[in-house]
Amino acid sequence: MSITTNHPSFPRINGVDEATATLMVCAVARELRNGQVVAFGLNADSMLSAAMLAQQLHAPDLQIRHGLRAERGMVFGAAAWTDQRKDDSWRQVEYLETHDGILRTANPDSPMRFCDVFFVGGMQIDLEGSTNLIGLKGSDGQLSIRGPGSIGTTSIGTLASNVILFSPEHSPRRFVETVDFVSVPGWKRRSSVGLEGGPNLCVTSKAVMDFKNERMRLRSVHPGLTVEDIVESTGFPLLLPDKVQTTPPPSKAEQHALSYLANRASNSLAIRP
Numbered sequence: 001m002s003i004t005t006n007h008p009s010f011p012r013i014n015g016v017d018e019a020t021a022t023l024m025v026c027a028v029a030r031e032l033r034n035g036q037v038v039a040f041g042l043n044a045d046s047m048l049s050a051a052m053l054a055q056q057l058h059a060p061d062l063q064i065r066h067g068l069r070a071e072r073g074m075v076f077g078a079a080a081w082t083d084q085r086k087d088d089s090w091r092q093v094e095y096l097e098t099h100d101g102i103l104r105t106a107n108p109d110s111p112m113r114f115c116d117v118f119f120v121g122g123m124q125i126d127l128e129g130s131t132n133l134i135g136l137k138g139s140d141g142q143l144s145i146r147g148p149g150s151i152g153t154t155s156i157g158t159l160a161s162n163v164i165l166f167s168p169e170h171s172p173r174r175f176v177e178t179v180d181f182v183s184v185p186g187w188k189r190r191s192s193v194g195l196e197g198g199p200n201l202c203v204t205s206k207a208v209m210d211f212k213n214e215r216m217r218l219r220s221v222h223p224g225l226t227v228e229d230i231v232e233s234t235g236f237p238l239l240l241p242d243k244v245q246t247t248p249p250p251s252k253a254e255q256h257a258l259s260y261l262a263n264r265a266s267n268s269l270a271i272r273p
Contacts, residue, residue: 039115118160129186129199157184161197172235187214
């Protein structure tokens with residue numbers, strides 16, 4: 001069996017213009033540290049650009065684990081987790097053919113450290129950082145709009161100590177006080193069952209948020225926007241610091257690295273287990 005894939009364009013985030021996508025990618029890349037293992041699945045592959053940018057600039061030993069769709073006749077499909085190095089070589093790490101397999105490799109007590117940082121998107125994100133990939137409830141309280149589903153995101157995102165949230169859309173329908181369904185729990189839900197860590201950053205097309213006292217806090221607004229714009233675009237009260245920064249634009253080094261990655265992104269890759 002073989003899996004053939006292409007690198008995404010650099011940077012490319014669906015529904016976001018190139019300048020904003022570049023800003024989002026750079027904001028995330030700056031948070032990653034050398035030696036970390038970062039992972040993301042089918043619903044977060046746009047963040048591959050950020051991880052590869054970090055590799056190029058300040059984190060050469062960053063390891064990237066990327067979930068690719070594979071047809072194996074499974075009920076949920078299978079996930080081929082691959083490990084990407086700075087030199088663009090890919091190798092298969094492990095086939096996760098069952099939900100138990102995902103739990104086993106994500107468990108922090110396992111001798112295999114699956115990841116330090118996990119990227120999560122969502123149809124909804126709430127004030128404590130819980131995310132919803134399952135769907136939206138209708139007026140009757142039942143599922144009315146089905147989402148992509150959680151699959152392994154719940155297992156790995158729950159056990160990861162550091163979760164980075166991202167969203168191309170920043171609106172009251174995306175950022176809600178309480179999610180309709182929980183795919184990856186936020187701070188209060190995690191602490192209530194003894195889980196350590198949680199979401200530490202949320203990057204959107206309009207702003208960068210972090211968390212304080214288990215609540216989302218505005219850190220910076222993207223150029224051309226105001227604090228009032230972000231408050232109006234959020235469906236719950238954000239914590240506001242005394243001074244809100246403007247998200248720094250891409251540096252010359254970041255622009256150069258992204259150009260290099262864009263030139264490299266045209267090559268097709270074949271992964272053969």
